[in-house]
Amino acid sequence: MTTTPSNKASMRQLPLSDYELHRAAFMKKMPNNSIALFPAASELTRSNDTEYAFCQNKNFFYLSGFNEPDALLVLLKNAQGQCQSTLFSLPKDALHEIWQGRRVGQIKAVQDYGVDESFAVAEITTLLPDYLDGKSQVFFGFSDHGFAAQVFDWLKQVKGNIRQGAKTPQHLTDADPIVAELRLVKTKNELALMRQANYISGLAHQRAMQKCQVGQFEYQIEAEILHEFARHGARDPAYASIVAGGDNANILHYTNNNDVLKNKELLLIDAGAELAGYAADITRTFPVNGQFSSEQKAIYQLVLDAKNLAINAIKPGMSFAKLNTLTNAFLTQGLVDLGILAGDLSELISDNKVKDYFIHGLGHWLGLDVHDVGDYQINTDREQLRAFEVGMVMTIEPGIYIPLSDHNVDEKWRGIGVRIEDNIAVTENGFENLTVNSPQTIEDIEALMKA
Template sequence: MRYGSISPDLFTQNRRRFVQQLPPASLAIFQSNDVMPTNADGTMAFRQNNDLFYLSGVDQEESILVLFPDAKLPQYREILFLKETSEHILVWEGYKLTKEEARAQSGVPTIMWLDSFKTVLPALMNEAENVFLNTNEHIRAVVEVETRDARFGKWLREAYPLHNYRRAAPILHHLRAIKSDEEIRLMREAANITEKAFRRLLGFVKPGVWEYEIEAELLHEFVRNRSRGPAYGSIIASGASACILHYVSNDRQCQDGDVLLLDFGAEFANYAADLSRSLPVNGKFTKRQRDVYEAVLRVMKFATAQLVPGNNIEDYHAAVGRQMEQELIRLDLLNASDVKNQDPAAPLYKKYFMHGTSHYLGLDVHDVGAKYRTFEAGMVYTCEPGIYIREEGLGIRLENDILITTGKPEDLMKNIPLEADDIERLMSSRA
């Protein structure tokens, strides 16, 4: 693992908190993600199932975690099944975990090879009444490929139809929403790597460079700092492309006078950073560009201050929307009288700011968690207002990652340049 070791206490505590939510006689089974094919004999890079990683710290394919706190035999209360290595696998695929390494990495006391899973399973099912299975229940998920979890769940229900099958996802959504100190440490490192990449760009962006060249600079900085790479598809959107919210083609040449919208973040130890910045390609904002930039920044500062315990996403977004209305009126994009008489169900600001201001962040960029849960200390949210003026070919978005604490919100990206003056100064000092 290029990201180094993580304390197994993190995963031990995660498992402890998970099993505390189970009713008596409950068995929970988690599968790793598949190695996904491309074409011919090609495969995509492996990415572990985040729930299995959260509970075990194992970043290896063909792994199964079993949790059965009420098992009669103590060695069956936590079991990690791993693919057994061989000389052939070592030569063709590389190194795999030994039992001792897996035990040290995960804190799981019982490690077995994968081929013993179906031998052990009948004894576990004989004692269990409830079986918790994992599924992707993210509110925005569109799942068209049958996952390893789904295939296993289908087989298990056919083989053991009389058990009471339950959903593990709601428990994990509740737990994963609150980040531990160790998780925050990993997320800080993801943010630090993202900062290094952004500062690299301040000396690179200029008229004539291509968006994909900028993307290459990001990738270089990520990987050289022990990141596996981007936490999501990087958005490098110059000029009018900045008004396309999920622009990822990154194939346009940056022109003098453009504003470049950047939305990217490093992944570190499977945890994500998520940053947005808007740069003048030539190093100097026009008056109009700066006015829009400052308006977005004021909304961002207002919104960040609302990320406190006791608030909730509906009230938060409503307050941010009202703040954005005032900024759009100042920019002559909205009329105050029209705003006063607007349909509350279709606010006018949505023409220029059509997405949400914040989302959970963690192992997933759009991390799991109950949408309407009251804000609590330990949650991490993005804060990312934007203004997109298609008729002017101008889109500006600013985004930092915010940790909710018992006091003021903590900006995990506070060291990344944000003020327009700082951006211009740093770009002007490039070689």
């Protein structure tokens, strides 16, 4: 099933109600008389007094929708099970706002973000030890070592007041796996947002195909992609775009994007827009001159068929482990048919020889992060056994990579790198392909580039 979002119905941000639902879902996991702490990200200095573009802590954003640095979200559940949310954020400051831009402030934080109360960050030092005092359990992300050290400092302050009747929490719980599990299944509104991010990204991939010419630099095509993202409301890419001509496609995370595009070579583009924090992740591969060679066609069609085979098998209860078994066997047979692999088919499959040329995983979770959080339930054989559920979103991205340096194959195959990647949501009856408007058949690509 595929759905194309209309311009009228397109979504640019999640409604406040979704963030309230996210907080409520987390607080439901909290026992009575507990507290959860979620820090915002801080700005990072790029050079001297300039900063990198700000990227919010994703767990904090998932629970708050608040996009300023140095904030803190506190979720409280009292002994009777009543819940409260408190946001500490930077205060309004006329001088700072002249130089650096407007801040939300405490009044609008309550009005616009639905928290119960808000205080300036300067009050954290005073109020946090009081919030922790007497609580039985504290939730925070163990992976953030800097923030964990801060939590221990606050707990130390509580412990220092034991003689005055303070009680230190006895149980510390990692909040990261709980939030990851919640983030793994998307709401209806999150899916609508990701559908729109995919649609914008598809327009950008179309533009790249239309603008591509022999002799251009890879970064010029990257600029066309970023232009199309912004033109349709997605100011930022979800990750550093990969624009890899020729043999550069055989470098999986190639982001230099500074080589000249050559005649008779392929161009692999892995690029997706970020919209209201949510990522698209799409890869397309096409000929620089607009016409596939016979060898390029053969590899491309094999990868495309493998992608479609995997996607069509997606439904609730399916897993990456099962999809990998299906796809790896199909690609192995295809590589044997092309003479790239040789030997007994069953032995080649058993020995996983396809991994000589399909050198990464079949896909990954997608959401607020391009490689999103969520348990894959990996066993000792590194199989991802997690059964798919309705509302999960993932990428499916098979590829075949044959670098120029590979002298084990006929010269005609060398330098070809092909990856094709779509974004898929699991539905009650199967799947929805969110990647609907980016050409992928050989005929459609050549027709678009010829137009």
